[in-house]
Amino acid sequence: MPPPSLVQVALHTPSHSGVGDLLSYASERPLPPGTLVRVPLGTREVLGVVWDAEDATGELPEGASLRAIAGVLEGVAPLDLPWRRLVAFAARYYQRGLGEVALAALPPQLRDLRPEQLARRLRRPAKATDESANAIQNIALTAEQESARARIAAEKGPFLLFGSTGSGKTEVYLRCVQEMLEADATAQALVMVPEINLTPQLEERFVSRFAPRFGAGAVVSLHSGMTNPQRLKSWLAAHSGAARIVLGTRMAVFASLPGLRLIVVDEEHDPSYKQQEGARYSARDLAIWRGREQGAKVLLGSATPSLESWHASRPPPPKTRWAAATCACTCPAALALAPWPACAGWT
Numbered sequence: 324m325p326p327p328s329l330v331q332v333a334l335h336t337p338s339h340s341g342v343g344d345l346l347s348y349a350s351e352r353p354l355p356p357g358t359l360v361r362v363p364l365g366t367r368e369v370l371g372v373v374w375d376a377e378d379a380t381g382e383l384p385e386g387a388s389l390r391a392i393a394g395v396l397e398g399v400a401p402l403d404l405p406w407r408r409l410v411a412f413a414a415r416y417y418q419r420g421l422g423e424v425a426l427a428a429l430p431p432q433l434r435d436l437r438p439e440q441l442a443r444r445l446r447r448p449a450k451a452t453d454e455s456a457n458a459i460q461n462i463a464l465t466a467e468q469e470s471a472r473a474r475i476a477a478e479k480g481p482f483l484l485f486g487s488t489g490s491g492k493t494e495v496y497l498r499c500v501q502e503m504l505e506a507d508a509t510a511q512a513l514v515m516v517p518e519i520n521l522t523p524q525l526e527e528r529f530v531s532r533f534a535p536r537f538g539a540g541a542v543v544s545l546h547s548g549m550t551n552p553q554r555l556k557s558w559l560a561a562h563s564g565a566a567r568i569v570l571g572t573r574m575a576v577f578a579s580l581p582g583l584r585l586i587v588v589d590e591e592h593d594p595s596y597k598q599q600e601g602a603r604y605s606a607r608d609l610a611i612w613r614g615r616e617q618g619a620k621v622l623l624g625s626a627t628p629s630l631e632s633w634h635a636s637r638p639p640p641p642k643t644r645w646a647a648a649t650c651a652c653t654c655p656a657a658l659a660l661a662p663w664p665a666c667a668g669w670t
């Protein structure tokens with residue numbers, strides 16, 4: 324019988340315990356990073372994520388004795404490297420525990436269900452979807468919308484789409500999402516809104532546009548107003564790639580999306596994108612970081628952009644310390660798109 328392997332597992336351990344959030348366990352077989360496992364912690368059994376450990380030898384040292392993992396969440400593919408890098412960056416940047424951020428990013432029911440309960444849940448047949456692949460009936464874009472769409476398609480971004488209320492920003496998002504999904508059968512899009520109560524109307528618009536083309540299960544929501552079983556279902560659909568579009572609030576920035584190609588942050592100026600407890604992250608800023616890391620385009624939209632996004636989308640200032648200001652009232656165009664220069668300082 325081969326010797327047990329040593330795996331490093333990210334756990335949400337109490338910060339006062341000082342045990343750190345990467346703990347070693349023994350496993351009967353080597354487990355790839357990102358695998359979801361249940362492990363003993365004190366007298367409890369908790370969910371953990373097998374993590375990349377640079378100093379792990381893969382084998383137990385002579386004479387060492389480690390507690391064994393209790394079980395693997397079979398049927399759930401390991402969380403991929405871009406997701407683990409996002410979590411590691413967020414934990415470092417916002418100075419929280421790695422395990423705390425990793426576990427908070429997973430649906431609560433994943434933590435509560437035992438492996439066999441989850442296996443039963445995964446065996447339930449998914450509802451049949453009408454994959455009729457009907458062509459989408461697009462409305463003609465205005466000149467401003469078309470110019471924004473073409474620029475987003477051609478350039479790398481991130482982009483700031485600045486347009487007053489009702490100027491047609493959502494129509495641009497819809498068209499960009501459509502192009503991205505039609506070009507690549509595995510592509511996924513993440514569309515974020517600041518408030519839970521904005522998701523039903525956006526969901527209705529996305530479902531009516533995309534369900535006939537990509538099937539009823541192609542659009543899912545992720546926000547804290549959903550029940551735990553609903554959140555788990557949406558999360559699994561996103562993680563498996565079955566969901567092509569995820570609509571959600573700030574927490575959705577941590578969704579596992581292996582095919583992520585486009586992130587839209589609507590009302591990007593809204594303070595609700597800032598988490599106010601635990602890891603105090605800014606979902607908009609993490610979206611920009613994630614997009615760059617995962618090679619996904621990022622599109623921020625607002626009628627009243629935040630000062631930082633507005634500044635980041637301006638051409639670099641001249642060498643003088645202060646730019647001269649004029650007071651002529653020049654109202655912005657109805658819809659303007661500004662590519663965001665490289666985000667220096669985000670490492």
Ligand SMILES: Nc1ncnc2c1ncn2[C@@H]1O[C@H](COP(=O)(O)OP(=O)(O)OP(=O)(O)O)[C@@H](O)[C@H]1O
Nearest residue numbers: 462463464465486487488489490491492493494626
């Ligand atoms: N090119 C177009 N042709 C006809 N109708 C359009 C066009 N673009 C958008 N509309 C319609 O105009 C209305 C407002 O558009 P949209 O919701 O995209 O604007 P918005 O800038 O996202 O608004 P908000 O700031 O309120 O989110 C919608 O009913 C939409 O269907």
